[in-house]
Amino acid sequence: MTLSADNRINVSSEVGKLRKVLIHSPDSGLGKVVPSKAQDWLFEDIVHLNTIRANEYDYYVKLLLYFLDETKIKGRLTQIDAPAHYRNFYKPDHPDFYHSQQVVELQVLLMDILEDRAIKNQLVASVCAIEACSYEVQRRLMEYSPAVLARVFFSGTSDESELIFPPIPNFIFTRDIGIVINDHILLNKPRKEARKREALIAKYIFFHHPLFAHYRDNIIELTDTQHHFLLPNDSETEKVTLEGGDVMVVSKNHVLIGISERTNSEAAAQAVKKLFEKNVVDKITVIKIPNKRDYMHIDTVFTQVKDEVWVMLGVFSNKHMKGLQTDEVHRVLGVQPRTAQELQIFQFRKEDPATTRFFASLEDLLIDISVVDFGCDPEHVRILLSGNNQFPYDAREQWTDSCNLLALGNGVVLGYDRNDKTIEAFRETGFSVMDVTELLVQLEEGSIRANELKDTLVLMPSAELSRARGGFHCMSMPLLRD
Numbered sequence: 001m002t003l004s005a006d007n008r009i010n011v012s013s014e015v016g017k018l019r020k021v022l023i024h025s026p027d028s029g030l031g032k033v034v035p036s037k038a039q040d041w042l043f044e045d046i047v048h049l050n051t052i053r054a055n056e057y058d059y060y061v062k063l064l065l066y067f068l069d070e071t072k073i074k075g076r077l078t079q080i081d082a083p084a085h086y087r088n089f090y091k092p093d094h095p096d097f098y099h100s101q102q103v104v105e106l107q108v109l110l111m112d113i114l115e116d117r118a119i120k121n122q123l124v125a126s127v128c129a130i131e132a133c134s135y136e137v138q139r140r141l142m143e144y145s146p147a148v149l150a151r152v153f154f155s156g157t158s159d160e161s162e163l164i165f166p167p168i169p170n171f172i173f174t175r176d177i178g179i180v181i182n183d184h185i186l187l188n189k190p191r192k193e194a195r196k197r198e199a200l201i202a203k204y205i206f207f208h209h210p211l212f213a214h215y216r217d218n219i220i221e222l223t224d225t226q227h228h229f230l231l232p233n234d235s236e237t238e239k240v241t242l243e244g245g246d247v248m249v250v251s252k253n254h255v256l257i258g259i260s261e262r263t264n265s266e267a268a269a270q271a272v273k274k275l276f277e278k279n280v281v282d283k284i285t286v287i288k289i290p291n292k293r294d295y296m297h298i299d300t301v302f303t304q305v306k307d308e309v310w311v312m313l314g315v316f317s318n319k320h321m322k323g324l325q326t327d328e329v330h331r332v333l334g335v336q337p338r339t340a341q342e343l344q345i346f347q348f349r350k351e352d353p354a355t356t357r358f359f360a361s362l363e364d365l366l367i368d369i370s371v372v373d374f375g376c377d378p379e380h381v382r383i384l385l386s387g388n389n390q391f392p393y394d395a396r397e398q399w400t401d402s403c404n405l406l407a408l409g410n411g412v413v414l415g416y417d418r419n420d421k422t423i424e425a426f427r428e429t430g431f432s433v434m435d436v437t438e439l440l441v442q443l444e445e446g447s448i449r450a451n452e453l454k455d456t457l458v459l460m461p462s463a464e465l466s467r468a469r470g471g472f473h474c475m476s477m478p479l480l481r482d
Ligand SMILES: NC(=O)NCCC[C@H](N)C(=O)O
Pocket: 041, 042, 043, 170, 173, 175, 176, 244, 245, 246, 296, 297, 299, 300, 468, 469, 470, 471, 473, 474
């Protein structure tokens, strides 16, 4: 196969025009989350399946198609959404599915690789091993068609009557399964049990699907250390874990890696070493944030909006971190906000990893990236703050992903409609704010064209989606960006 726009992958920016993205629409597994398991399965609540699909996620698919693969959707919106068509356009195993080479559905990739009997055999055996299935179940799974088997792997059930194993409802957060860094793919090693099957399936897809055929030698995997195996209780602290939400490729030469609730320092160190050894980038900044459920990955506390604009949680801003020290008594007593004590930022360079640069605050780092990596004037860098930095909206809106935006291009971002004060901050900075329903109508009428949009925050419905605890940055794995 030759390399063309259809099978090329390359990501060297957080805000370059998005050309190809891997997503996964909510499968029926999300409708199987029960209250007693919601926390174990990393959902904060149970969600209503039809609402999360038809009233929320489907808008995301429509918008992505409009921006990345317009011919699939333009002029067809009314027909696609007609009740008589039962959302078939959005169902990966239905003949009317949108099948796009640019908006790539994970379930389709899984169905594709399961066509190969040998891969099917290995994957069934591996899933059955981690889910402790009986041999009889393993044999039964082998008899399913690729479409049914893919559904079972995601939702845990073939016919909605019996659960063979638990669902993996977090697979909608495709960001966390792997990250494209230039022309390499860094696979994740999840911290949480609930996300292990995702990592296994993702590994098979990246190594076997023709879409990634040219990149098999560029897949980077992290491994557990022998210290971990030799410690009592399969020591959790020594285990190597890294999730994609902790990795951001801000420019061709610069990657950010978080140490967080999900990614530990051993994993960050391995990733730095491997990315330097393979000459993938020259500069890596490691950001250690407090180990807290609210902050699970670095992309829950900040994301980039355009070259010189970022959105972040105010507790990591200069004002907050240095604020208390301006008071003489606090300064003398060394009183600092807890987050300030726990945040550490180290920047490494390939040519001399021993000489580390430190940053005092996240805001300082983001300004430095805009200025050094993008050549922006420091006076023009804008850091928008969650909840417009007003207590208690800062924390409330961060929890519902005010800082977790997906850029479709420089300055055009998707975020949840519920984060009122953060939206206010965007307006005050000169951004247009548009509801997705209104935008789709205008795109369909032709009164707006996707590539003409500038400095716009697109508001997406979020009542159900936000209970799953991730935003559009988490719900996207970019495969190709300008
Ligand atoms: N990158 C991200 O922040 N992903 C969000 C993942 C949410 C999911 N419920 C989890 O807790 O893993």
